[in-house]
Amino acid sequence: xxxxxxxxxxxSVQEAETVTLSCTYDTSESDYYLFWYKQPxxxxxxxxxxxxxxxxxxxxxxxxxxxFQKAAKSFSLKISxxxxxxxAMYFCAYxxxxxxxxxxxxxxxxxxxxx
Amino acid sequence: xxxxMQNPRHLVRRRGQEARLRCSPMKGHSHVYWYxxxxxxxxxxxxxxxxxxxxxxxxxxxxxFSAEFPKEGPSILRIQxxxxxxxxxxxxxxxxxxxxxxxxxxxGTRLSIL
Numbered sequence: 001x002x003x004x005x006x007x008x009x010x011x012s013v014q015e016a017e018t019v020t021l022s023c024t025y026d027t028s029e030s031d032y033y034l035f036w037y038k039q040p041x042x043x044x045x046x047x048x049x050x051x052x053x054x055x056x057x058x059x060x061x062x063x064x065x066x067x068f069q070k071a072a073k074s075f076s077l078k079i080s081x082x083x084x085x086x087x088a089m090y091f092c093a094y095x096x097x098x099x100x101x102x103x104x105x106x107x108x109x110x111x112x113x114x115x
Numbered sequence: 116x117x118x119x120m121q122n123p124r125h126l127v128r129r130r131g132q133e134a135r136l137r138c139s140p141m142k143g144h145s146h147v148y149w150y151x152x153x154x155x156x157x158x159x160x161x162x163x164x165x166x167x168x169x170x171x172x173x174x175x176x177x178x179x180f181s182a183e184f185p186k187e188g189p190s191i192l193r194i195q196x197x198x199x200x201x202x203x204x205x206x207x208x209x210x211x212x213x214x215x216x217x218x219x220x221x222x223g224t225r226l227s228i229l
Contacts, residue, residue: 100170
């Protein structure tokens, strides 16, 4: 069974600084997707960024980028120029690339942004 | 272009009552997933349905829980004889028919058991 581990229950960052959230996963599959979701206090699940395992190039979305290390099964999220609105729970998720399969989530990292 | 709609947003039930949670997928989406989020936890998969079919219910408790996605109308997650441990946020996500499409989430239903 696939598992996703987020080893940092809480992180904090100063406004305008950079923070990196860690995620590791375990799978025997070679073809899969990885995601970072943001969950603010409103409880919405907002897709931040996704990475296809077959792509070596790290995904980037504006201030958000990932460091995908397939051999190490590591998928960290870097947030640059942190803003107060970035404060939220962040969940790393895995999905096998086989039809419409469910997501496997980590337990999350709570990010606080300090003004 | 409405997103995934879940209702109610918050549902309060007493122990032993039934809870019905509704999910209308995005327009054009025929795949629905239900997830449960316990306090301070990540989302855990419960069940995956297509229209009129349950595809994967490996994450759903064997007793008291059931799900359906009829030909017409929303998907329903039903919990019979609720207990305190059922208190959680229940999220629905939908995706399109083919390929590894991203899942779009609703805002969830918070179920509180008195």
